[in-house]
Amino acid sequence: MNVKETGLLKSATLISSLTLLSRVLGFIRDMAIAYFLGSGFKADIFFVAFRIPNLFRRLYAEGSLSLPYMPELGKGYALGDHSSFGRLASNLGGLTCTFYFGLTLLGVTTAPLVVSLLAPGFVGSGAKWQLTVSLTRWLLPYVFCIGVAGFVMAILNTHEHFGAPAAAPSLLNLCMLGMLGLGSYFSIAPEWSLTWGVVLGGFLQLAFQWHWARRLVVRWKPSRWWRAPETQTVLRLLLPTVLGAAVYHLNILVATLFASFLTVGSISYLYYAERLIQFPLGLFGSAIGTSVLPQLTRQSALQEWQAFRQQVVEAMELLWFLTIPAAAGLWVIRIPLVHLLFQRGEFNEISTRMTAEALGYFALGLWAVAGFRVLVGAWYALDGAYVTVWAGVGALAINVILSVLLVGPLGHSGLALAVSIAAIANVLLLMLLLSRRLGGIQGGRLLLSSGRCLLASFIMAVVVQTLCRYSYDGGKLTGGSLALGLGCWVAAGILIYLGCIMLLGLPEGVKHAWAARGRSEAVKDTPKES
Numbered sequence: 424m425n426v427k428e429t430g431l432l433k434s435a436t437l438i439s440s441l442t443l444l445s446r447v448l449g450f451i452r453d454m455a456i457a458y459f460l461g462s463g464f465k466a467d468i469f470f471v472a473f474r475i476p477n478l479f480r481r482l483y484a485e486g487s488l489s490l491p492y493m494p495e496l497g498k499g500y501a502l503g504d505h506s507s508f509g510r511l512a513s514n515l516g517g518l519t520c521t522f523y524f525g526l527t528l529l530g531v532t533t534a535p536l537v538v539s540l541l542a543p544g545f546v547g548s549g550a551k552w553q554l555t556v557s558l559t560r561w562l563l564p565y566v567f568c569i570g571v572a573g574f575v576m577a578i579l580n581t582h583e584h585f586g587a588p589a590a591a592p593s594l595l596n597l598c599m600l601g602m603l604g605l606g607s608y609f610s611i612a613p614e615w616s617l618t619w620g621v622v623l624g625g626f627l628q629l630a631f632q633w634h635w636a637r638r639l640v641v642r643w644k645p646s647r648w649w650r651a652p653e654t655q656t657v658l659r660l661l662l663p664t665v666l667g668a669a670v671y672h673l674n675i676l677v678a679t680l681f682a683s684f685l686t687v688g689s690i691s692y693l694y695y696a697e698r699l700i701q702f703p704l705g706l707f708g709s710a711i712g713t714s715v716l717p718q719l720t721r722q723s724a725l726q727e728w729q730a731f732r733q734q735v736v737e738a739m740e741l742l743w744f745l746t747i748p749a750a751a752g753l754w755v756i757r758i759p760l761v762h763l764l765f766q767r768g769e770f771n772e773i774s775t776r777m778t779a780e781a782l783g784y785f786a787l788g789l790w791a792v793a794g795f796r797v798l799v800g801a802w803y804a805l806d807g808a809y810v811t812v813w814a815g816v817g818a819l820a821i822n823v824i825l826s827v828l829l830v831g832p833l834g835h836s837g838l839a840l841a842v843s844i845a846a847i848a849n850v851l852l853l854m855l856l857l858s859r860r861l862g863g864i865q866g867g868r869l870l871l872s873s874g875r876c877l878l879a880s881f882i883m884a885v886v887v888q889t890l891c892r893y894s895y896d897g898g899k900l901t902g903g904s905l906a907l908g909l910g911c912w913v914a915a916g917i918l919i920y921l922g923c924i925m926l927l928g929l930p931e932g933v934k935h936a937w938a939a940r941g942r943s944e945a946v947k948d949t950p951k952e953s
Contacts, residue, residue, distance in 0.1 A: 436710075437585055437586060437589070438585050438589045438709070438710035438713055438714060441586065441589035441590045441593075442589055442592075442705045442706055442709065442710060443706060444590070444593055445589075445590075445592040445593040445596060445705070446701070446702050446705050446706065448593050448596035448597060448600070449592075449596050449698070449701075450698075450702075450764060451596070451600065452596045452599050452600050452603075453695065453698050453764070453765070454764055454765060454767075455600060455603050456469075456603075456613075456617065457695065457764075457765040457767070457768065457769070457770040457774075458767055458768035458769065458770070459603065459607070459613040459768065459769070460613055460614070460691075460769060461691075461768060461769020461770045461771070461774065464551060464687050465612075465613075465614055466688075466690075466691040466694075466769075467683075467687065467688070467689075467690040467691055468545075468551060468554050468555045468558065468614060469558060469614045469617060469618075470679075470690050470691060470694045471538065471541055471542045471545065471555055471559075471679065471683070471690060472538075472555050472558035472559040472562055472614075472618075473558075473562060473617075473621065474541055474676060474679055475530065475537065475541070475559070475562070475563065475566065476562045476563065476565040476566055476569070476621060476625075478669065478672045478673075478675075478676070479565070479566050479569045479570060480565070480569055480592070480595065481672055481701070482573070482668065482669055482672065483569045483572060483573050483576065483592075483628075488569070488570060488572075488573025488574075488576065489573050489574070489576045489577035489580060489716075490660070490668055490716070490799070490800065490803045490808075491657045491660035491661050491663075491803070491808075492515055492519075492574055492577035492578075492657060493577055493580070493581065493716055493717070493720045493800075493803060493804070495511060495515065495653045495656060495657060496508075496511065496512070496515070496577055496578065496581045510651075511651075511653055512578060514651040514653060514654050515574060515653065515654060515657055516574060517654075518654045518657060518658060519570065519571055519573075519574040520571055522570070522658070522661060523566060523567045523570030523571055524567055526566060526567075526570070527563050527564055527566045527567040527570075530559075530563040530566065531560050531563050531564075534556050534559045534560045534563070535556050537559055538552070538555050538556050538559055540680070541676065541679060541680060541683075542555065542679065542680065542683035542690070543680065543683060543684070544683030544684040544685075545683055554614070558614060558615075558618055561618050561622065562618055562621055562622070564622055564625070565621050565622055565624075565625035567625075568625030568626055568628060568629045569625055569628060569629070571629055572591065572625075572628050572629040572632055575588075575629065575632040575633055575636045576588040576632060578636045578639060579632065579635060579636050579639070580713065580716065580717055581717060581720075582639050583717055584635065584639070585713065585714065587631065587632050587634075587635040587636075588632060588713075589710075589713075590631075591628040591631050591632055592628065594624055594627040594628050594631060595620075595621065595624030595625065595627075595628060596624070597624070598620040598621070598623045598624035598627065599617055599620035599621060599624060600620070601620065602616045602617065602619045602620030602623065603616045603617055603620065606619075659808075660803070660808050663808040663809065663811065663812045666811075666812045666815050666816070667799060667802075667808055667810075667811030667812040667814070667815045668799045668803075668811060669815075670795075670811075670814075670815035670818050670819065670845075670849060671792050671795065671842070671846055671849075673815070673819060674818065674819065674822045674841075674842045674845050674846070675693075675697060675842060677819070677822050677823060677826060677838075677842075678693055678822075678826065678835075678838040678839065678841070678842055679693065681826050681830050681838050682835050682838060685830070685834060685835055686834075688774065688777065689777075689834070689835040691774075691778075692774070692777040692778045692780075692781050692835050693781050693835055693838065693839065695761070695765060695774075695778045696761075696778050696779075696781035696782040696785055696839065697781075697785055697839075699753065699760065699761070699764075699782055699785075700753070700782070700785045700786065700789060700792075703745070703746055703749040703750075703753070703789060703793075704746075704789070704792060704793055706745075707742060707745040707746050707749070707793055708742060708746065708792065708793030708794075708796045709796060711738055711741060711742050711793075711796075711797065712738075712793075712796030712797050712799075712800055715734060715735075715738045715797060715800060716800040716803075716804070718734055719731060719734055719735070719800055719801055719804040720803075720804045722734065722804070723804040723805055723806075728861065731801075731804075731861070732861050732863070732864055732865070735797065735798075735801050735857070735861075735864055736864055736865050736868065736869060737931070737935050738797045739794055739797055739798075739869060740868075740869065740872045740873075740930040740931060740933060741930070741933055742790075742793045742794055742797060743790055743793075743794065743872065743873045743876050743930075744872070744876055744924070744929075744930050744933050745793075746789050746790045746793040746794075747790050747873065747876040747877055747880050748876065748879070748880040748883060748916070748917075748920045749789060750786045750787065750789035750790055750880075751786075751880040751881065751883060751884040752880075752883070752884070752887065752913065752916050753782060753783075753786040753789070754783050754786045754787075754884065755884050755887045755888045755891060755912075755916075756887070756891055756909060756912055756913070757779040757782045757783050757786070758775065758776070758779040758895075759891065759895050759905060759908070759909055760779075760782075760909065761775045761778045761779045761782065762775050762901075762905065763905050763906055763909060765778065777835065780835075780836040780839075781835055781836050781838075781839040782839075783836075784836050784837075784839035784840040784842075784843055785839045785842065785843060786843075787840070787843040787844075787847075788842065788843025788844070788845075788846040788847055790873075791843070791846040791847040791849070791850040791851075792846045792850075794850045794854075795846065795849060795850045795853065798850060798853040798854060798857060799811050799853070801857060802853065802857065805860065807860070810853070810856055811853065814849055814852045814853050814856070815849065817848070817849070817852065818845040818846065818848055818849035818852075819845070821841075821844065821845045821848050822841050822842060822844075822845035825837075825840070825841035825844055825845065826838055826841045829841055854866075854869075868931065872930035872931070875924060875927040875928055875930065876924065876930070878923070878927060879920050879923035879924040879927055880920060882919065882920075882923050883916050883919040883920040883923065884916075886915070886916075886919055887912050887915060887916045887919070890911075890912055890915060891912055894908050894912075895908065
């Protein structure tokens with residue numbers, strides 16, 4: 424079983440392209456939700472009930488649910504034994520189904536407690552509380568579907584098959600849109616239509632990937648998985664995955680908890696703003712993090728430490744090359760962007776302004792959240808999941824303290840700022856610890872390349888801000904004119920950034936990724952000898 428070498432940029436481009444489709448459908452879905460629910464109390468109810476399933480959905484989308492399996496599957500795949508890999512997959516499959524079934528059953532049984540923890544401000548609110556509990560119970564089966572889908576994703580990614588896992592999230596968006604449309608036609612409450620769409624989408628996401636994964640394992644067979652040594656290793660990593668790899672999303676849960684005590688709509692403002700942040704995270708952060716993980720796992724298994732260090736540095740440089748300007752751009756165009764996407768129906772001008780405020784503060788930590796996804800993959804490849812857990816605990820503590828301090832003067836925007844600061848602290852700590860573990864990760868090089876990206880992004884932001892201020896003119900642009908204006912501002916920003924970064928010097932990781940892509944294309948186009 425030979426490992427197929429795929430360029431980082433090439434595989435990341437494939438994932439990004441399919442993720443782009445999913446994100447576009449996701450925006451259409453959120454536009455529909457904003458139209459039918461707006462930012463009122465029913466929107467707050469659905470977003471609270473959807474928070475746990477949405478947590479696992481995002482963990483799946485960024486590849487975190489596959490992390491516990493990758494070290495064991497990567498070692499089995501690198502050894503090239505079809506039979507042992509099939510036994511390994513069967514054992515881990517049994518563990519996964521049992522674990523997520525138990526987790527889902529526990530969540531359904533304790534739904535009132537779950538809602539109390541997520542939104543303590545809802546306790547004692549009568550019908551609002553009851554509806555949130557009911558929706559939570561119906562949405563939790565999605566956790567089982569997407570948890571098992573994360574294991575199937577690990578099998579596909581081990582074989583460097585990235586297409587099906589990246590395409591699967593589009594099925595969820597299509598199901599939610601379809602059920603919302605049917606619900607509107609048959610006069611079903613939109614929060615219930617969305618709930619049925621989530622459950623159906625979870626089942627289809629799992630079934631679609633299983634179709635591709637089952638042929639990659641020579642033999643699936645029932646076994647006493649609980650006795651297998653690899654299941655004990657993975658079982659120890661399942662909970663650390665939630666605590667370590669999901670720290671950013673846990674911080675979002677903390678923000679939801681605090682927002683439940685604020686004015687109606689605060690939870691919705693954070694949801695819509697964070698959804699916009701997920702666009703560049705999915706296109707760049709998740710794509711590169713998912714692409715690099717199989718390579719890091721293989722290099723760790725073969726103890727190729729120089730290649731491991733080089734891979735981490737190049738992935739971080741490529742990520743920051745893409746996400747630092749994305750963060751600057753989101754900060755500059757946050758108000759017209761929210762206006763274009765969501766301001767219609769129940770979503771009014773006040774909702775636009777409040778959502779844009781949260782978006783700006785979320786954008787400050789975009790580069791850190793994206794970089795975290797590479798670093799957490801590196802630690803899992805090194806069997807150091809416990810490091811991400813302790814770093815995550817520290818980030819959670821920082822987030823809680825800052826939330827208490829900032830929620831008073833800044834409201835829901837202070838919660839977004841607390842999440843960003845906690846993400847920055849988390850990624851810096853993981854980088855420091857990884858540098859010590861590996862004997863250095865070229866910190867000076869990373870600092871120089873990120874500084875160039877930051878300077879180029881600042882110049883770009885100043886120019887685009889000037890264009891936006893005079894053409895948007897406080898909201899006078901609407902509809903097609905606003906869409907055209909946004910397109911022009913984004914195009915101008917990209918050109919300005921690329922021009923500046925070319926003058927300052929491209930990061931080495933970007934150059935290497937592009938060169939590797941060229942070599943991959945050359946090999947593919949070379950005719951085979953007969």
